[in-house]
Amino acid sequence: MVAQNFVVDLxxxxxxxxGHLGEAYQEWVHQPIVSKEGPRFFENDVLEFLTRTVWWAVPVIWLPVVCWFIHNSVQLGLxxxxxxxxxxIGILIWTLLEYSLHRFLFHIETKTYWWNTLHYLLHGCHHKHPMDGLRLVFPPAATAILLFPFWNLVKLLSTPVVGPALFGGGxxxxxxxxxxxxxxxxGQPKTEVPRNLKRYHLNHHFRIQNKGFGITSSLWDSVFGTLPPTKEGAKSM
Structure with a gap:
């Protein structure tokens, strides 16, 4: 693919x-390649390994942590x-954070080498290769790093008794x-609700990528006016 005289070798x-795509990066990254085979990110095998995460690692690693935080609030008398x-409330706060990150950070427009590179690592890769099954969830090591400032923020804004339950919910x-x-x-949903959710999200990938930023629901898209227009026959997979 050629953009600004630079050819990306897939x-x-x-x-x-x-990053070398410059201003042409945004157009390139939003032209999806539909393949379950993900691209290679790094020449270094260790770095490459760290970019790949099986989906079930997320509940296996983090649900025990959720239970531990919630249990702490119970032990403290809540x-x-x-x-x-x-x-x-913690879950609801997360849905707002999910929407905000997706809309304002993951879809930020970049055009310089390092900003393009960072955007590709953060979210651009997912739009370029939306069916890459090993890069659909956040790597646990990165999640663990980000949890520290969020936990400190929760402690600052809530009480010692309420904080763990609120954080556990988030x-x-x-x-x-x-x-x-x-x-x-x-997934291959058989019932209406998950089928509509799947259609809603894939519509964001394949039809109108500047709308429909919710993942778990369309709640905040409705609140902030970013619901995509309805269209019969929208692409679904």
Whole structure:
């Protein structure tokens, strides 16, 4: 593929190539290649390994952490109904964060070498190769790093008793998000609700990529006016 006289060789590691596309990067990255075979990112085998994550690693690693945080609030004396309430609030906060990150960070427009490279690593790769099953969920090591500032923010804005339940709810929301994201790409839903969710998200990939930023639901798209227009016969997979 040629853009600004630079040819991206899809048979070579991509990460350090895509930055050279400059202003043409946005057009290139939003022309999806539908293949379950993911591209190679790095020449280095260790770096390449770190970019690949099986979907089930997310619930296996993080659900015990969710339970531990929620249990802490119970141990500190928070009643079960209030624990449930703050867990639900945490999930709701996550859905807003999910929407905001997807809309304002993952879809930021870049045109310089390093910003293109960073964007490709963060989200561009997913739009270029949307069916790459090993790059649909966030690598656990990166998640662990990001959890520290979020936990400190929760501690700052809540009480020691409420904080763990709230954070546990937010982390549970993240687990639900990543598992849902994998499912809408690779699952074969049989009922109406998950079928509509799959259609809704793949519509974001293949028809109108500047709308439909919700993954687990269209709630915040409805609130902030980014619902995609309905269209009969929209692409689904």
């Amino acid at each position: 048979n070579k590691p991509l990460v350090f190539q895509v 009643s079960c109904p209030r624990v449930a309430l703050f867990v639900v 982390l549970l929301g993240y687990v639900m998000y990543d598992c849902t994201h994998y499912y809408v790409h690779h």
